[in-house]
Amino acid sequence: MTEKTFTEALGDLQNAAGEIGKQTVSLEESMKLFEKGMKDAEYCNGILDDAEQKIEIYDKNGEDDAE
């Protein structure tokens, strides 16, 4: 499986949060949604927490000058 993008993971998390409360969703499905949703939440938080913001002035002649 290719890695999800942040957008996909957040979308899936939103979706899981919406689906799980529905009456028609079975316990097994709910458990799957819960597990997946929690994983997505962790993944999203991971991206946000690990992100190190870089501000870079691109120098087309050679070295990048990163702040």
Add this chain to the structure above:
Amino acid sequence: MKPVSVTQVNEYIAGKLRSDLNLKDLPVEGEVSGVSESRGHIYFSLKDNESIMRCAVWASNRRKMNVKLIENGKKIIAVGDISPYAKGGSYSFSIRYVEAYGEGALMAEFNRIKTLLQNEGLFDSKYKKPLPKFPKTVGVVTSSTGAAIEDIKKIITSKNTYTNIIIFPTVVQGAAAPASICENIRLANELNSDGEREIDVLIVGRGGGSAEDLAAFNDEQVAREIFASVIPVISAVGHESDFSISDFVADVRAETPTAAADMAVADTFDLTDDIARYRSLLSDAMRRKVEIQRQQLSGIAALAYSNMTAKLQLSKMTVEKAILSLNENNPRNILRKGYAAVLDNEGHVISDINSINTGEEYDILLRNGIFKAKAGPKERRPE
């Protein structure tokens, strides 16, 4: 020749000037100097390298025109009439309309390019790409020293600690600007296609300035380069009142560079809150679901138990009844009452007179014993 009076000369010249149609609705270009105001009228001079001409904007005209352009040192184009003042032997330029020097030409060129590109379909909404919701990297094509880039950096870093910024130092005004803007838009796209960077969205623009300062963003080639960009482009040129060709052709127009930065990136501080909310939503829903299932389960179990008990009870009763009935019909009980049974030689009870053969021996079973008896003459009776 009889001498004429000064008045006569001045009147004569004034009449000549008034009647000359070349001096009516005359557009004149020059630099403004010596601006003064009196009773709502504006007095100043227009000059070029060699000459100077007195000008006036009458109070009755000033509301109809952009008098802000009349500022010392500014080059303008003024349209008006030459009006003589006979008593002073002078004339002045009575102005009804002004525009910044070069503005008309710029505007005409703006409209020409706008119409051209519009007809080619470059502004069609079907070509507008959506902006990514959570860009990891924002490219900025602008001057690396202007106020615009500082505003953009400030907004992005205040909204999250997630989005990277790549600044492509760009010449944004003057003759070199269009080529520089084009080159950097192309460069950003090349970096993506080469896999060197993953730029999710491009902000192209600059801070406020005069119409001439912003002119590069009305350039046809710049517009085509923006249109060709695979990376979605936000155009952010000048202030909110400034419209440029790049605004029309870009995927999104931002009123200012600050607004561009604001729409480009998500607020991840809000996002973190959102994620926490989704998590607790998931947990709560899961807990509720399990609880409901548990309740349902215990209800069903209780029902099953009571049904089972009832069933057992019923079976027990049936068995007891059967036993009772069995006892009642026990043949030994019948023998006890004084009845006897006739058995054939295989020990089967005979109840049919037809099975009895006269002269044959049968076993006769009593309550407490058995004996042999020979059958005498037989007689059939109705049952």
